[in-house]
Amino acid sequence: MTQPGILWTILAFFAVIGPLIFLHELGHYLVGRWFGVKADAFSIGFGREIVGWTDKRGTRWKVAALPLGGYVKFAGDMNPASAPTAEWLAMSPEERAGTFQAKPVWQRFLIVAAGPVTNFLFAIIVFMAVFAVSGEPRTPAVIAAVQPGSPAAAAGIVPGDRISMVAGQSVDRFEDISDIVRIRAGEAVPVDIWRNGRQIHLRMTPRVDLERDNFGNEFRIGRIGVSPAGRTIVPLAWHELPGAAVRQTVAIVRMMVDTIVQIVTGRRSVSELGGPLQIAKFSGQVATMGWFDFIIFMTMISINLGFINLLPIPLLDGGHLFFYAVEAVRRRPVGPQATEWAFRSGLAVLMAFMVFVTINDLGNLGLWTRLAGLIG
Template sequence: MIETPGFLLTILAFVLVIGPLVFVHEMGHYLAGRWFGVKADAFSIGFGREVAGFTDKRGTRWKIGWLPLGGYVKFSGDMNPASQPSAEWLSMPAEERQRTFQAKPVWQRAIIVAAGPAINFAAAILILAGFALAYGEAVMPPVAGAVAPNSAAAAAGLRTGDRVTALDGRPIDDFADMVRFIQIRAGERVRVDLVRDGQPTSVEAVIATDLQRDRFGNEYRIGRLGLLGPKPEIQPVGLLRAPVVAVQRTGQIVSMMVETLGQVITGRRSVKELGGPLSIAKVSGEQMALGLDAFVFLIALVSINLGFINLLPVPMLDGGHLLFYAIEAVRRRPLGPDAQEWAFRGGMLAILALMLFVTFNDLGNLGLWQNLAGLIG
């Protein structure tokens, strides 16, 4: 039986995920700007018309917009895409002009921009460190405790006791490393390097595809090799070790994001798997229904996702600004205003097109197109 968390719970969960993470992201920009003496005119959670807000003693307007799909910090001077001084900026009093974003050296501007994604990663690491402290760390050597019959591993000739050392040349140190590698490569052929009876050898295996459906009706295409690992050993994690474990897990998650994105770009993974705000809302409600642990872990995943996406070198995103600052640092002067303006226009069009595409995907995943086809038929 398919379970659904309900519309109100889904909306509540989505707001509880996106709202705090957007606030954290923009707070990174704001705090870095304050550190370097840049005045913030506005700090907004959400876009569009202001629903509520107040102005603090520094003159910053803190507000909530009616569309809770993002946020922004507007620094004094309202930097144009080309980072060039405007006539209005030049007409400002010298003391006030020194408190604008444009007046700061390129390295300070880069830190202010990078602080948003950085604090998203820091928030995720803090959450994952808490999980490590609470539940410890599972340690499993990459040794086959058993081989499932009629599996990809059995077809490749893998045996109980084989110790996997690499998959397609990538070193494997833990059974979980192997699982992560296999899960996102359904249907692919991989070389398995292993040690058997003390002797190194290798085999070729075609990863099986396992179509799974959860209690909410979501289908997942997961790669399976068919190796069963040894019994995991749960090791307690201390306060000093917890951040290390959290950083490692964050790195593993980012690595999987990079690989799956590469698979989409190269056509090995369907673009239909790309999701947007509607998918995040749906998953948020489902994870909240599963319990607090699942919901908090989702917050960590979305925080990493926000940090990663914002660092992509696409104009309009933080990564695009950082790319232009890197070019400015090398050339000792920024790119021309026309070049940057066209780059930002192209970036905006690309982001809008992507948003339309993932929304179309989301509506399809929610069954809208199938229902419409049924009505028309």
């Protein structure tokens, strides 16, 4: 399949990131309004304002030049650490009552948490729609066939066995097996099976299958060589949809956590970490495959956005939530010096990470290989 052009890729990237950033910030904004906090600005992007308007509440809605993020600036939230300033203290009691810092810690916590939660809600709504139309896969985790010479055969699995656990994670349906195994290529994992009413503990190493998609992207996929008797799709009643959608979202988050742990522990290459350039590349490619694939891709990015923002890193939502949790336990805010130091450190970490993933992205796009060829 032909690679999409640069213009198409850029437009597709904005079509993915723009709405998701808007939803994220809208979560902050709506919960802030619910608690009576005035918003001074609602920005999609950073830097110089390109276009904007001021609503009747005095909120400046704008689109900025660098569309790699966004923010809601609440009244009273005058620095990255959300610490009270002399300017805030100089406000009248009436003005101060409508500011972010005047609110109790539990309200500030909910306002900040609303951004990532909105990203997860978007994913849940999409999955609800998918399950409403096509049903939920619930294939029994019973093995019907074992591929000769496969990791499953080497471990002693035979047709009729029911897999109940893989890599310490419970298995309720056959689809769970592939979700767990696919990110553990070449990694020895424990497997529990039931055979004739008896539980058996095994160990196997999923083989590494290298797959290429229609655009030439290569992926390492773990497989153990088993298959079910057939695929079971269960139609869901309306009241079952939220639970199924939440389970799907939680499973994806768990896969993200497992992947990060693998990278940190050296079991997965850091070259697999991607940033904005990688997202843009895949956005353009997926956009050529149709609207359904594009929406599912947006859903995955939304879950990523929600998950990353919950990491306890200062400057991210998770960093703010951590300080609010400490404040709730101590019954007083963290000292301004400690807060300032933490947020400066958080900025350094985020900047270093962005540089690293950008270098990775450029390498995955083949830039370093082409430069080496020119130099050589």
